[in-house]
Amino acid sequence: xxxxxxxxxxxxxxxxxxxxxxxxxxxxxxxxxxxxxxxxxxxxxxxxxxxxxxxxxxxxxxxxxxxxxxxxxxxxxxxxxxxxxxxxxxxxxxxxxxxxxxxxxxxxxxxxxxx
Amino acid sequence: xxxxxxxxxxxxxxxxxxxxxxxxxxxxxxxxxxxxxxxxxxxxxxxxxxxxxxxxxxxxxxxxxxxxxxxxxxxxxxxxxxxxxxxxxxxxxxxxxxxxxxxxxxxxxxxxxxxxxxxxxxxxxxxxxxxxxxxxxxxxxxxxxxxxxxxxxxxxxxxxxxxxxxxxxxxxxxxxxxxxxxxxxxxxxxxxxxxxxxxxxxxxxxxxxxxxxxxxxxxxxxxxxxxxxxxxxxxxxxx
Numbered sequence: 108x109x110x111x112x113x114x115x116x117x118x119x120x121x122x123x124x125x126x127x128x129x130x131x132x133x134x135x136x137x138x139x140x141x142x143x144x145x146x147x148x149x150x151x152x153x154x155x156x157x158x159x160x161x162x163x164x165x166x167x168x169x170x171x172x173x174x175x176x177x178x179x180x181x182x183x184x185x186x187x188x189x190x191x192x193x194x195x196x197x198x199x200x201x202x203x204x205x206x207x208x209x210x211x212x213x214x215x216x217x218x219x220x221x222x
Numbered sequence: 223x224x225x226x227x228x229x230x231x232x233x234x235x236x237x238x239x240x241x242x243x244x245x246x247x248x249x250x251x252x253x254x255x256x257x258x259x260x261x262x263x264x265x266x267x268x269x270x271x272x273x274x275x276x277x278x279x280x281x282x283x284x285x286x287x288x289x290x291x292x293x294x295x296x297x298x299x300x301x302x303x304x305x306x307x308x309x310x311x312x313x314x315x316x317x318x319x320x321x322x323x324x325x326x327x328x329x330x331x332x333x334x335x336x337x338x339x340x341x342x343x344x345x346x347x348x349x350x351x352x353x354x355x356x357x358x359x360x361x362x363x364x365x366x367x368x369x370x371x372x373x374x375x376x377x378x379x380x381x382x383x384x385x386x387x388x389x390x391x392x393x394x395x396x397x398x399x400x401x402x403x404x405x406x407x408x409x410x411x412x413x414x415x416x417x418x419x420x421x422x423x424x425x426x427x428x429x430x431x432x433x434x435x436x437x438x439x440x441x442x443x444x445x446x447x448x449x450x451x452x453x454x455x456x457x458x459x460x461x
Contacts, residue, residue, distance in 0.1 A: 109317055109354070109355035112315070112319075113234060113235075116235065116237070120232050120236075121230075124228075124230045124232065128228060130228070143384060145354060145357045145358055192383075193417050194383075194416050195418075195419065196416075196419075203419035203420075207387075213234045213358070214231060214233055214234060215230055215232045216229060217227050217229045217230060217231075218228045218230055219225050220225065221223045221225055221226075222224075222226060
């Protein structure tokens with residue numbers, strides 16, 4: 108389980124961003140998590156509670172937005188949802204794709220700050 | 223005081239990715255081709271790597287880093303081939319990170335001096351036995367091999383898709399045991415094709431030598447072509 112490592116990375120990153128923006132109170136950290144990122148949402152949420160202790164974002168809540176897997180379908184010539192989180196096939200026509208355009212996100216995209 | 227949403231948009235693993243990029247650049251400049259091996263514990267990474275080092279070592283200058291939670295048993299096994307080998311003991315960490323590779327190359331209290339990459343044609347990195355966590359960490363390698371043995375379930379690619387998404391080539395190991403284990407080759411190939419369409423599969427056996435030459439040719443060609451081996455599908459860098 109590498110969720111604790113990931114959680115520690117999030118805390119560090121959020122702390123740096125807060126310091127850079129001069130925000131002393133971070134209420135929440137918003138995360139975009141791809142369903143194919145290989146990180147378990149529930150495990151990450153509990154790891155975050157440990158990781159934030161004593162940090163610059165100790166009072167923050169981790170808000171996780173999951174991102175579904177999307178592929179570029181070579182047959183439909185557009186971006187389509189994948190048939191499942193593990194199989195990069197077009198949900199519409201079933202064609203296999205080698206271009207995954209979403210679903211691997213592991214990104215802190217916003218801080219909710221009080222000022 | 224009112225809450226406000228401030229957009230920051232930062233990749234969580236950006237430090238690892240930056241370290242890996244710097245390593246990759248260095249490997250390219252020094253002419254070292256880097257191959258990593260990932261699999262579940264017991265799939266046969268060390269045995270296969272011993273065979274590769276032994277054969278490839280006859281022609282090239284080869285080296286290996288090996289990650290484990292504890293002991294330097296694997297490093298000793300690999301070093302018996304005559305290759306330059308260093309063990310990375312991760313303690314409780316279940317995967318290797320780019321910074322660990324960087325430190326091992328530099329040498330620390332355990333290692334006497336930095337490795338000279340210009341004196342190494344190949345560097346193999348054997349990750350900690352784990353099909354989950356290593357998927358998230360770029361190590362700066364040119365080629366990532368995912369190993370699955372015939373004694374594991376044929377649905378393993380479906381259970382652990384992320385590692386297959388980030389690997390370039392799938393190596394089936396212990397093919398000599400296929401019959402005894404009731405291995406369903408077609409089901410395994412189908413599962414690999416479903417999670418990673420078009421993925422190259424090499425069937426090997428360290429016992430009878432099957433596929434080892436094909437694998438060695440693959441890495442030798444990779445070194446000769448440099449960046450020519452980039453996979454068509456790469457979930458890891460596709461975003």
